[in-house]
Amino acid sequence: SNSRRFHFDVQWKNISRLCSRKAILTVNGEFPGPTIAVNEGENVEIKVTNGVSLNTTIHWHGIKQLRSGWADGPAYVTQCPIKPGQSYTYKFTVIGQRGTLWWHAHIAWQRATIYGAIIIYPRMPYPFSTPIAEEIPIIFGEWWNLPVEGIETEMNKYGNGPNSSDAYTINGLPGLLYPCAYKDTFIQTVERGKTYMLRIINAALNDELFFSIANHTLTVVEIDASYTKPFDTEAIMITPGQTSTVLFTANQHTHDSTGLFIMAARPYLTTVFPFDNSTTIGFLKYKGTMADNMALPKPSKLRLPHHLPRMEDHAFATKFTNQLRSLDTTMYPCNVPKKIDKRIVITISLNLQDCPANQTCKGYNGKRFAASMNNQSFVRPSTSILEWQYKKYSSTKYSYDFPQKPPHVFDYTGVDPMTQNINPDFGTKLFAVEYGTKLEIVLQDTSFLNLENHPIHIHGHNFFIVGRGFGNYDVEKDSADYNLVDPPERNTVGVPMGGWAAIRINADNPGVWFMHCHLEEHTSWGLAAGFIVKNGAKSFQKLLPPPDDLPAC
Ligand code: C2O
Incomplete structure (x- = not known):
């Protein structure tokens, strides 16, 4: 039968972030890594070749792997690592899932830089009628100035806590609130009147995040590749590992502003320890407005989205989480076990x-x-x-x-x-x-x-x-x-x-x-x-x- 095939070459790549340059582990030299886009029901084959001198594995986070556990990926659980110079082809079929998932390395802390989006296009039309102008992956991550590959070994040795990361990122970009990051700011162009789909993934290693876009309401339609009853919200909360697909309409009048709207993510935490409370930002840029020819604002001129929850906003986190419900229609019934064994x-x-x-x-x-x-x-x-x-x-x-x-x-x-x-x-x-x-x-x-x-x-x-x-x-x-x-x-x-x-x-x-x-x-x-x-x-x-x-x- 037909399979959709991908090649993943794990390799080092030098990249610059936050005023310095370092080698990071990547797939095909891309950061974030390539998107795996497949249709529901399709067979997938991903040949992973290890071109570095460290062992590696890749996990397809949230793919059920029905009867194909050999392709799941966690090192020493479902497979031995792919050794330097070796290849392994992950083969699985995507059954009964549709929406946004992601993939990441599943050994030591390699997932800090080895990650990317998985998109599963549904067999049937989306259960929401709005036409979608564009589907945009939004992957949150964390960036360390120092190498991350040795962190786990050190933790095993000393029983310590790792250092906090130096930045949060949107699609690998910290955004201009961080040093030397003016050009490393995520910008998405939109057209007024159109509706967009954000496929949001929290690939951060250690932080739950809040996310919001100034002046735009988000409609949650799917989580972890499972449809939800749609609801509107000014912000979302997302834990590492989770995905969330949201829609928004570019409905703002721009004649009295520049046509530039800030988006931002920051952690959800209590303040017991002085954790990093920094914020990653990006922008929506309305096409055909002043924003087309304007430089991005200076950090001192920026206002974070008004609805972005504060770091310790438990009330928002709880309220948001409690709003999530399975879609539960005839086409997509909720199969929760009513009785347990x-x-x-x-x-x-x-x-x-x-x-x-x-x-x-x-x-x-x-x-x-x-x-x-x-x-x-x-x-x-x-x-x-x-x-x-x-x-x-x-x-x-x-x-x-x-x-x-x-x-x-x-x-x-x-x-x-x-x-x-x-x-x-x-x-x-x-x-x-x-x-x-x-x-x-x-x-x-x-x-x-x-x-x-x-x-x-x-x-x-x-x-x-x-x-x-x-x-x-x-x-x-x-x-x-x-x-x-x-x-x-x-x-x-x-x-x-x-x-x-x-x-x-x-x-x-x-x-x-x-x-x-x-x-x-x-x-x-x-x-x-x-x-x-x-x-x-x-x-x-x-x-x-x-x-x-x-x-x-
Ligand atoms: Cu066992 Cu996303 O991981």
Whole structure:
């Protein structure tokens, strides 16, 4: 059958940002990387050739990979890395998804520069009638002046927190509020009266972001390649890993202004630590206005969009998130499991680990930072779990005893969270479910640092966010309030700081699936787990055999 083919060459490229020049890892020398645009139902083949001296892998974030787990990409979970000089062809079919997703490297911190958009054109016309003049990817990222490739190694060694990035970016461009960035400012030309689609992706490593365009209302129509009931908003909140497709109409009168409108993104955080609160900006430029021949304004003359939420605007973040609903029409029904076979509760913790003898620890108070799920801090093995699983190798490298509940009932109001979060266990523990299990996972934040939501991402499946709340999860009370009609369908859920989220999954994709916080610093500290969906009885319920070119460790 026909396949859509792409070639990805991983290579270094020198680029200048923020007054200096450095080599970054890229795909085909492009930054951000090339867009993968495909049609719903199509077979896709992407041949990745590793032209650098570091191991690499690529993950197709949010692609369900039905029976094709070999193409999922997380290093040491579904594959061994592609070694220097080697190639691997990722093959998958895009089924039952439409909209915006993205791809990124899935090893060490390489995703800092190796990322790009995935666009899935729907089989049927868009479920909104407005004609779209242009579809524009808006990819948020972070830029470090220093190399990022060694950050994870250093974190493993010292248990430290990484430095904050030096800038946020829109499509790789920091925007003119940063030094030497006047020419590195994203500008999108629009025509008055037309409607545009923004395919927004948060590829930032460690920050949830707010985004707004001055004087323009955004209409959210799709999230994580799943249609939503459209709603209007002056701003959006988006966690790392998530995507959001929005429409806006260029409807402003420009005779009394220049025809230039600012867009901006900045982080959503509490102010516990002096985090970087800088802002990346770009512009909409109306065609045929004064803006055509005018220089961009000086930073001192700029006003950020009036509706851009403040850094600690929890009220906006909560309100925005609660507005998201599945479209739930006859054509696009919401398939949330109404009944479940199994519920597991997983605590999400940042931990402090006592410093082992003879080590230098640079976390906090002479200890190491760690992070865990049910007090298990995930250690990536040196082999591909999926391959060992498939070949039925017996392994001492991982085990199936991931705890189905926290070691003690988490009490948010009780003991000092500090004392509940010390010294996790380290290991590679997975849990296995039968094919077809209707699984509920309650994710409970234990909040020893009350800083930010944890964007928990699950590979190989979408899930439905049936409930979210603050404080301790209470099964009786909280499950009675679930939305089992039109909950949003996603691949990444923001678990509220100091709260919980309940998600439901149809475990209908056999394989080994990584589940982790999409804040890269937390993944590095071990905020991850893996689960196995066993093969079903029928032939179409089984994982396909591995491709011949699957890399070896
Ligand atoms: Cu976008 Cu496992 O990641």
